[in-house]
Amino acid sequence: MTSFSRRQWAPGAVGLLLAAFLVVFLVVPVVKVIFVAFQDPNTGAVTLINFVDFFNTSLFRDSFVNSLYVAGTSVVVASVIALPLAYFTTRFNFGGAVLIQTLGIIPLIMPPFVGAVAMQLLLGPNGSVNLLLDEWLGINIPFMEGLNGVVLVESVHYFPFILINLSAALNNIDQAMEESAQNLGSSGLRLFRRIVFPLAMPGYVAGASLVFLKVFDDLGTPLLLNINTMLAPQAYLRISSIGISDPMGYVISVILVAFSLFSLWVSLLTLRGKDYATVQKGGGGLRKRDLRPWEKASCYAVVVLILLLVLSPHIGLMLLSFGTVWSYSVLPDAYTVDHYLRVFGTASQYITNTLLYAGLAGLADVILGTAIAYIVWRTGLAGRKWLDYVGMGAVAIPGVVLGIGYLRTFYDFQVPVIDKPLASWWVIIVVALAVRRLPYALRACVAALQQVSEMLEEAAENLGATKARTVWRITVPLMSGGILAGFVTSFATASVELSATIMLVSAESDAPLAYGIYEFMQSASGRGPGAALGIIAVVIVGIGTYVSHRVIERGRRERAPDVALAAGV
Amino acid sequence: MSQTQSAAQRATQSTDVTIENLSLSFGTTEVLKGIDLTIGRGEFFTFLGPSGSGKSTLLRAIAGFGPRPSGRILIGGEEVTRLPPWKRNLGMVFQSYALWPHMTVRRNVAFGLEERKQPKEEIRRRVEAALELVGLLDLAERRPSQLSGGQQQRVALARTIVVEPRVLLLDEPLSNLDANLRVQMRREILDLQRKLSLTTIFVTHDQEEANTTSDRIAVLNDGVLQQVGSPVELYDRPANLFVAGFLGTANVLEGRVEAQDGRPLFRTADGIEVPLTEGPDGPCSIVFRPQNLVIVAEGGEPAGGAGAVKLSGVVRHREFLGSIIRYAVEVAGNVILVDDSHQRGQVTLDAGEPADLFFNPDEVVALAG
Secondary structure (H helix, E strand, O other): OOOOOHHHHHHHHHHHHHHHHHHHHHHHHHHHHHHHHOEOOOOOOEOOHHHHHHHHOHHHHHHHHHHHHHHHHHHHHHHHHHHHHHHHHHHEOOOOHHHHHHHOOHHHHOOHHHHHHHHHHHHOOOOHHHHHHHHHHOOOOOOOOOHHHHHHHHHHHHHHHHHHHHHHHHHOOOHHHHHHHHHOOOOHHHHHHHHHHHHHHHHHHHHHHHHHHHHHHOOHHHHHOOOOOOHHHHHHHHHHHHOOOOHHHHHHHHHHHHHHHHHHHHHHHHHOOOOOOOOOOOOOOOOOEOOOHHHHHHHHHHHHHHHHHHHHHHHHHHHHHHEOOOOOOOOOOOEOOHHHHHHHHHOHHHHHHHHHHHHHHHHHHHHHHHHHHHHHHHOOOOOHHHHHHHHHHHHHOOHHHHHHHHHHHHOOOEEOOOOEEHHHOHHHHHHHHHHHHHHHHHHHHHHHHHHOOHHHHHHHHHOOOOHHHHHHHHHHHHHHHHHHHHHHHHHHHHOOOOHHHHHHOOOHHHOOHHHHHHHHHOOHHHHHHHHHHHHHHHHHHHHHHHHHHHHHHHHHHHHOOOHHHHOOO | OHHHHHHHHHHHHOOOEEEEEEEEEEOOEEEEEEEEEEEOOOOEEEEEOOOOOOHHHHHHHHHOOOOOOEEEEEEOOEEOOOOOHHHOOOEEEOOOOOOOOOOOHHHHHHHHHHHOOOOHHHHHHHHHHHHHHOOOHHHOOOOHHHOOHHHHHHHHHHHHHOOOOOOEEEEOOOOOOOHHHHHHHHHHHHHHHHHHOOOEEEEEOOHHHHHHHOOEEEEEEOOEEEEEEOHHHHHHOOOOHHHHHHOOOOEEEEEEEEEEOOEEEEEOOOOOEEEOOOOOOEEEEEEEOHHHEEEEEOOOOOOOOOOOEEEEEEEEEEEEOOOEEEEEEEEOOEEEEEEEEOOOOOOOOOOOOEEEEEEOHHHOEEEEO
């Protein structure tokens, strides 16, 4: 802090507070986890012995290979689902484009583990589809057999990341790029290989590495499908059954973090310097052509098939939540609202807890996000970029790892008044949710701030408003759309978070929805109420997603005709 | 009349600006180098220069934006160099107007008075007076995005003058308007400035804008102040080649001045000779304007009066510009531009035809170096 002039003391103080928060609740716990992984459990010396033990245990070796296999295969399956959809919308005048856009959102409004049980009932060995196939064709397809189940659930859930990124990349290719290649004598496959493919590649890799990261870190889906020989479930089981002193949980955490960082690095690497701003004036996108009738029919067939697959968790969950008994039959035997009554009657604390936790976490995220964005982009504080880097760094920390880190770091810290360890106080769940969702809110706030021309702030200062008054009257109101969108995103995704929460819930009465669903789904009789809770979660997230979508759209429309902003330098 | 009264108040508030040895750097790049300037009370003063000359940076430094400069800025004798922008009471109109899109026109204009904690009734009265002054009272409840470019410009002006600033700072305020509106708005700004006798600093890269509005102009290039003077002074007596070339079109010949028969004679390496009434000895450039030359076909009637200098050359090309025809004539390896006023049915010279040029040496400006 070289130039700590009088004008900078206020942002300086805020910056230090933000830094302290990030250090205490993100950096320290993660460093602690890494440190323990490299520490001899008996002597405390720095050692690689834990890693040697890890790879000498066949269970862990299998888990490691299984996690890699599931993540890799999920990327492939997700690509197979996403590629035709992206291709249809960008190459053809295809009426189903709206359908495909919807497809890109539907899976994301349901956490993967919620749909896992429902998919088991529809696609499992004794599920509806296989019962029908057996009856008609005498075959049984092992969709959900072992790791296949995890791969299928994850692919169906995460393919939108590839679809969205790839479609954006394809849409950003200017028609003139394609036409100038044709003008210079290139066509067909050569044109695709030399122009379209390289231009779209960064978008695809960005989406694919995100899918890899998410699947590799996911805890809820394998747990609910009862697949324990994967890394994240092993970490959870070691810590929850053996205790927080067992080094294996920490070793797994280090491996999870390493692979997360690796896939983020890959996506950054492909995107670096390839931010092709290829769209010139007059709109972009490849040239689209009309479809012949039979082509149109086959396009629709593919889209509908994918739609059915994508909707299967939702359909299954809906049936499960209203069904009485559903076992060895295509559909439930009868329908009832009892599960919902039971959930609202005896398990309503899950819902209120979720609204409280996710609401507080979302609020914390937008306050942190706005403050960090302002300090990074509007002040000259030394080291300000680090707030951004560290805040974004949370993206690379799997929930399991953060949970283990919190347990290890805060178990010995007694919260004064309530006289409980911080690690088992419900507030720590809110903090974990806030830290995990901070990257999304932070990006939303940064984007919102960058929309605000600095001249609008200078004009206020010129007319007599101090920095603080300017932030209050000009900057924050102009950012409000982005801030709200950031809040809703944080809220919606935090309300179905499981992996950090499951480690930190210390009492049933403190548990949120996601944990409740997990608890219910453990027993056959709990499936109905669990599904009802799942539907409630989907409704909460769905409403949140819709609201944030509307807010963003409205902001875009309001800004569009605004000369003052558009003309800003 | 409250309006005339407050206009009179403003006139007494209006003040002079002094800039002493002002330098400013962005990192290691020096963008202003030792600027010294005095701007008089009530003056319409323009910073003119190409983009990157530092003119906007200088204006922003006066307003208190950007990196802190070295040197001093005084407003009415008070040093403001270390004051934050909100304590300077200088009204700035931004290039993009910087109207706040989340506020109505009325709230935009009221902002500065609210920050000054004026009573509500006072704010309402002054906002309406300011909006009336710029003719936008009926649009007070609109949002900025519902206004045309010219209307936005007027709101920006009203928002600035309503706080009765000591100096009005205008940062290329016309550059976002189309050509017709630009002429109209510059007239309006000048009228407003005269009515309020408000010391005004105007930044532009457009010499026509500068010439038509300014009492005085400071020409900047590369962060260095080139010359200060009235528009006519700058045009007729440029201090250096940059000013000569930036304000209007200039013919420049390089050569030497030597005394001949006791009078200075300018001579280029190619043998062009121009007798001067005054001029420095040694290496020298002479500058003269295209409209100071008369062009006739070779061997035609001499023109330009008794002492006229004659140059002979060949027409290289001809451009029809409406009111004038501009010839480029090659004379001993130099291309000289000549403007001939256009009349209907006039005989013109074609490329390749030999021509004689005549001009009065009194119109020539000699610059040493």
